[in-house]
Amino acid sequence: MADGPEEIGRLIGLMARLPGMGPRSARRAVLHLVKKRSQVLLPLAEAMKAVGESVRPCVACGNLATSDLCPICANPKRATGTLCVVADVADLWAMERSQAFQGRYHVLGGLLSALDAIGPDELGIPKLVARVTEEELTEIILALPATIDGQTTAHYIADALPELNVTSLAQGVPIGGELDFLDDGTISAALRARARV
DSSP: OTTSSHHHHHHHHHHTTSTTOOHHHHHHHHHHHHHTIIIIIHHHHHHHHHHHHHOEEOTTTOOEESSSSOHHHHOGGGOSSEEEEESSHHHHHHHHHHTOOOSEEEEOSSOOBTTTTBOHHHHTHHHHHHHHHHTTOOEEEEEOOSSHHHHHHHHHHHHHOTTSEEEEOOOSOOTTOOGGGSOHHHHHHHHHTOOOO
């Protein structure tokens, strides 16, 4: 009875599984939800039920949607011949917020990782290769993290598509960034990717 009734303990246990939440944070969140039952808890429960029943991955790209195709894949104006490959849906959403890319996407669902036994089939890379032919793509833009797993995944995809123009996002100094606050790897990458002013 340390966490109140059994139902509360179960909810705390489930909340503690969320990213960034530990048992203490989950306990505080659940107590707040119970305290604000009508304003927060009940609307949250309804919203979670609606998402659980209606949201699913887009059959083409892996984005989240309420129908077979997400709005991006269903939009004929987005069929530009360019496909942006991202690791997760959150990365796709970040790209969309920038409004800099007007093509379509492919969500891998993670990155290649020998340590975690995640191979090409777990990420749907064969589906990506098939899309190149089906959609008559001319360029693949790899918008993957600048990590070892991200670079491994990028090299694997580039090797799997030798006939295609495979590019990656530039890496280096962020807008507003000061050199004194950057790590050595970022400075090296920025120096290699320098451009004419």
